[in-house]
Amino acid sequence: MAAQTLKKSALSRREFLGWAWAVSLAGLFGQGGLGLFQFFKPRAVSGAFGGEVVAGAPEEFKPGAVSYVRQGRFYISRLEDGGLLALWQRCTHLGCTVPWREDEGQFHCPCHSSLFNRQGEVTGGPAPRPLDIFPVSLKDGNLVVDTQHPISRKRFDPSQAFYPG
Ligand code: FES
Structure with a gap:
């Protein structure tokens, strides 16, 4: 009984770590994508061409x-x-x-x-x-x-x- 509880707990910790990695990677790629979008989007610069x-x-x-x-x-x-x-x-x-x-x-x-x-x-x-x-x-x-x-x-x-x- 105690062994079953221990096994169940280890599995959920593994699931938790899997989700944590997935969320971290999504955040990382999301920020990268946002950075690329900001870099390539046309800028309206005041006082210069484009503004x-x-x-x-x-x-x-x-x-x-x-x-x-x-x-x-x-x-x-x-x-x-x-x-x-x-x-x-x-x-x-x-x-x-x-x-x-x-x-x-x-x-x-x-x-x-x-x-x-x-x-x-x-x-x-x-x-x-x-x-x-x-x-x-x-x-x-x-x-x-x-x-x-x-x-x-x-x-x-x-x-x-x-x-x-
Ligand atoms: S680019 Fe001006 S005439 Fe062709």
Whole structure:
């Protein structure tokens, strides 16, 4: 009788240890998986590409000028009527960085020679659509560009421009 009780008790201890191992391993893999998810998920970094970027005061951008904002990877293109576009530097053909060529008065992609005007519209080359734009708002007197939410478009429309008022 005493031996049976002892055997039963040892078995339940073995079961307990088995469960303890299973729970520990589940916790370990769960934490590892969570760490991997956190590592790979897109981050909204304030002040840098992927988050909200302060471009500067509207009066810093003269009508007709195209200015590069490096930390946000976009250009501020100020239209002649005062409207502002935040154009993503990424070519809509295969993703190359598109420089603004002041000497040409246009964006000229170095990879396959797509050309875009100040509004980001395609004027030549294989790009299938205009440069993407980012939403622009005014906060504390500065233009704030939301680089987390690029907007793809088929053509330029004046309603896409931001007017600081
Ligand atoms: S990536 Fe710009 S034209 Fe091909």
